[in-house]
Amino acid sequence: MGMDVPGRKTSGGALRRAALLVTFALSSAVAAVATIVPANNAELLLAKAAVLEPVTIRVEEAVLPSPLSYVREDRMQRGDTFQRLLARLAIGETDLRQLLRLRELRLLRPGTIVAAEVRAGAEHEGELLWLSFLGGRDTTVRIERVGGRLVASEQRTQIVTRTELKSALVRSSLFAAAEAAGVPDAVAIQLADVFASDIDFHRELRQGDRFSVLYEMHSVDGRPLRAGRVLAAEFTNQGRTHRALGYAGNYYAADGKNMRKALLRSPLELSRVSSGFGMRMHPLHKAWRAHQGVDYAAPSGTRVRAVGDGIVEFAGRQGGYGNLVIVRHDSRHSTWYAHLKAFGRGIRSQARVAQGDTLGFVGQTGWATGAHLHYEFRVAGAARNPLSVPLPAGTPVARQDMPAFRAHAQALTAQLDLLANRQVAALE
Ligand SMILES: [Zn+2]
Structure with a gap:
């Protein structure tokens, strides 16, 4: 950034003056230009110095007051x-x-x-x-x-906090959409987190999905410093609209239901590297039915998180699964994470884990030709498609807090509605 001006001392000798000439010739070009004069080439320096003589600094100063x-x-x-x-x-x-x-x-x-x-x-x-x-x-x-x-x-x-209301249309990835709408990455990540129990952003995101988000933006001297919290958001995924309203540190639907379910949709969190469409099926297992799980293509070393609270039932090597972690969430639900490169810290049999904890890292141990996560969701021991299984819900807004929540939610909803209506108008 910033324009650089060469030094004005003449004691630097021929090299310094040669550099000045080059710089002036390019009319306030970057200082890096000066380095094109090789210091160890005496002959060239002399030649340059000779050419330099008629051009004096005074001329330059006369044109532009220093x-x-x-x-x-x-x-x-x-x-x-x-x-x-x-x-x-x-x-x-x-x-x-x-x-x-x-x-x-x-x-x-x-x-x-x-x-x-x-x-x-x-x-x-x-x-x-x-x-x-x-x-x-x-x-x-x-x-x-x-x-x-x-x-x-x-x-x-002096930090000034404003709220921003933006909306975006998904064309290739959540991050690209956010970027096009001027929404910071940190907000896109929060957005994916808010809807993590409703949408598997790795596999369910589609072209034409859209979102609106109300978030805090902190700035200093009118310059954006960083994004704050997401206050409310709406996400339309494959024609279904989800709305989340921030309240007392959590996100709830308009009716007070907790947005965060007991289990997350995806064992991989969204990041720039892992985002995008077309989480391809692993070539070894073309259909879900054939291998009873879901494969997430992801770079080796990508963090694998526990989709819900639970107890590690198994953490070790197991045949074709390679390095495997099995988490039991309750008497009916368990999740399997296979082909791991390494296990997370403290992940061993009987360890207690919380939703979002690191279980391990994507790898290709066992029966795997490329780095990917093989994920299984089991209900009463039988593998089920995690996308179609209804998930147990988190704690809703307490009955006595509902009046306060409704008043708060109304204000947020009004803002989202405003943007939704404007969007419709723009599309017509
Ligand atoms: Zn698999």
């Missing part, structure tokens, strides 16, 4: 170092060394945007005036020049 300082912004990348980031902000050597000694710098995380004002021109080139970024725990870290020293302070950030 500003005294620049404000630049850059993002801390994954795998970035503080040194590299600070150098991209054009902070000079002296201040860079001082900055690296400040412990506040350790609050910088990948993805964080850092803004800095750095002086330009003559003897002040590269001198830092101030630098600021959002630290953890919603604070702003500000480093300022006070006399000759750089002083750091940490202040609480």
Whole structure:
């Protein structure tokens, strides 16, 4: 980001001046251009220096008055170092060394945007005036020049929370739809989680599905910081509309029924890598009937979660199943997870697991030609198609809380209705 301006000291010699020429020739091109001059090629340097002579810095300054300082912004990348980031902000050597000694710098995380004002021109080139970024725990870290020293302070950030109402049409995947509608990934993941007991997003999502979502968006200085909670959402999957209203930390249908059932539809959570249509059947088992389970194609190492609370009945190797975990949920329901590459922490026979706990990771142990999860859902010992089995429901809104819930739900419903009506109007 940010335009870079080459240094104005002439003491750098031929290399420095050659770099200036190249940069000016491209009219404020990025500084990286300067590196095309090989430092170890003396002959080339001389040639460049010779060409350079008629072009002086004064000419450039006469055309464009040189500003005294620049404000630049850059993002801390994954795998970035503080040194590299600070150098991209054009902070000079002296201040860079001082900055690296400040412990506040350790609050910088990948993805964080850092803004800095750095002086330009003559003897002040590269001198830092101030630098600021959002630290953890919603604070702003500000480093300022006070006399000759750089002083750091940490202040609480003014975070503004708004609600956003957006809707999207699914064409290829949930994430692509969310992206097209300007809905953050974090909201798409929450959405998949809210409807995790009603929709298997790996296998049931279809082109033409649509959703509307009301969620919180936190911002600082008018710049989006991160998404907050999903307040309410509507999802139309294969013509069936599900509505979820957030209330007291849970999601309920308009009638107060809990959206979260005792079992989740899918043992794999939705992520960018595992999302999309066409969870193909494993070539070894073409029909569900033939092999009594469902196969989820997923990259090796993908987390496999318990679809419901229960007790591990078996965790170990078993013939064609390879590494297998069997979870018993109650006297009638049990689930089987096969071909695992490895087991989750603490997953052994008789271990208690909660819904969403990691049982293991997708692999291809046993009778499997590629990495996939073989999943079985058994009712009273007989394998059943998990998509067609009615699931036991979670706890609904308590009777005494219903009046409060209804009032709250009405406001949320009104907003979703507003968007639904607008959508219909747009389609007509
Ligand atoms: Zn299978």
